[in-house]
Amino acid sequence: GNSVTQMEGPVTLSEEAFLTINCTYTATGYPSLFWYVQYPGEGLQLLLKATKADDKGSNKGFEATYRKETTSFHLEKGSVQVSDSAVYFCALSDYGGSNYKLTFGKGTLLTVNP
Amino acid sequence: SQTIHQWPATLVQPVGSPLSLECTVEGTSNPNLYWYRQAAGRGLQLLFYSVGIGQISSEVPQNLSASRPQDRQFILSSKKLLLSDSGFYLCAWSVKGMNTEAFFGQGTRLTVV
Numbered sequence: 246g247n248s249v250t251q252m253e254g255p256v257t258l259s260e261e262a263f264l265t266i267n268c269t270y271t272a273t274g275y276p277s278l279f280w281y282v283q284y285p286g287e288g289l290q291l292l293l294k295a296t297k298a299d300d301k302g303s304n305k306g307f308e309a310t311y312r313k314e315t316t317s318f319h320l321e322k323g324s325v326q327v328s329d330s331a332v333y334f335c336a337l338s339d340y341g342g343s344n345y346k347l348t349f350g351k352g353t354l355l356t357v358n359p
Numbered sequence: 360s361q362t363i364h365q366w367p368a369t370l371v372q373p374v375g376s377p378l379s380l381e382c383t384v385e386g387t388s389n390p391n392l393y394w395y396r397q398a399a400g401r402g403l404q405l406l407f408y409s410v411g412i413g414q415i416s417s418e419v420p421q422n423l424s425a426s427r428p429q430d431r432q433f434i435l436s437s438k439k440l441l442l443s444d445s446g447f448y449l450c451a452w453s454v455k456g457m458n459t460e461a462f463f464g465q466g467t468r469l470t471v472v
Contacts, residue, residue, distance in 0.1 A: 277458045288365075288449055288463035289403075296458070334403065338458050344391060344410055345458050347451075349403040 247272045251335045251350035258325055258357050266320040266353050268309075268335035276337040278302075278311050278318040283332045283352070292320075292333070325357045361386035365450045365464030372471055378423075378437040380467050382450030385431065390452040392433040393461060394425055397447040409433060410455065445471045 251268040258264060270276065277296045281289040293302030298313035307322045318335060335350040365382045372378060384390055394406045405418045407425035415425050422441050426434045433450060447468050451461040 277460075279460055281463075286466075286468075288466045289451075291460050291462070294460055338453075338460065340458065344408060344416075345453065345456075346405070346408065347393075347453075347461050351402045 247276070247337060247339050247346075247348045249335050249337055249348055249350040251333075251353055253351055253353060255354040255356060258355070260327055260357055260359055261324045262357075264320070264322040264325045264329075264355070266333055266335075266355070268318045268320065268350060270316050270318065270335075270337050272316075272337055272339045274339045276339040278309070279336045279338070279347075280307070280309055280318070280320050281334040281336060281349075283334065285331075289334065325355070327357050327359055330355055330357045361452075361462065363450060363452055363462055363464045365467060367467060368465065369468045370470070372440050372469065374442055374471055375439045378435070378440050378444070378469070380435040380448055380450075380469075382433045382435075382464055383431055384433075384452045387452070387454070388430060389455055390431065391455050391461075392427060393451040393453070394433065394435050395449040395451065397449060397466075399446075403449070407435070440471045442471050445469055 248271045279294045280292040282292045283289050293304040295302040295311035301310045309318050309320045332352045332354050334352045362385045392409045395403045409427045423437050449466045450464040453461040
């Protein structure tokens, strides 16, 4: 079956530091890949996505590149802000016999200190 | 534009009481619909998904059930809540037939006491 493995953290950084959150996946088909962000007490928001190999998703200074050869989709940001503090989920979507399904990693808690 | 509404936002229920959480989607038709639970520790567990009215697939055996009485309405229910049903419940929708993202509601924080 499909699976997503991401570094669980927690990750604590100072403002303006560089961020990397690793994500690797296992899929039987050709998945689409996503990063979601969850702020405290809220639902998940789509941060960025990539639908084919070598695609780069980007949004709000965050980037991730779909690497088929290493089955990875690492999230990066060059300079984090306090407002980036949240839980980040890596996910894939793939066809599961009767429907496309999302499979999520366990989430990574990021705390950015001033 | 499409929107998803989920209510209530918070709920405190005694053990053994019934549960009904409702989710509706606007601005799209014939969506796939999902219920997820997020327990302590942040992981997301898919509970149910639906590809159409009256069509429900359960991912894990549990004390909960789901129904889809209308195209854009998805209901999560229980006849008798357990302490272990506490958690953060999220409804989501996606476009049918496409390998693309799901869009989430704001969630319901359920505490069973």
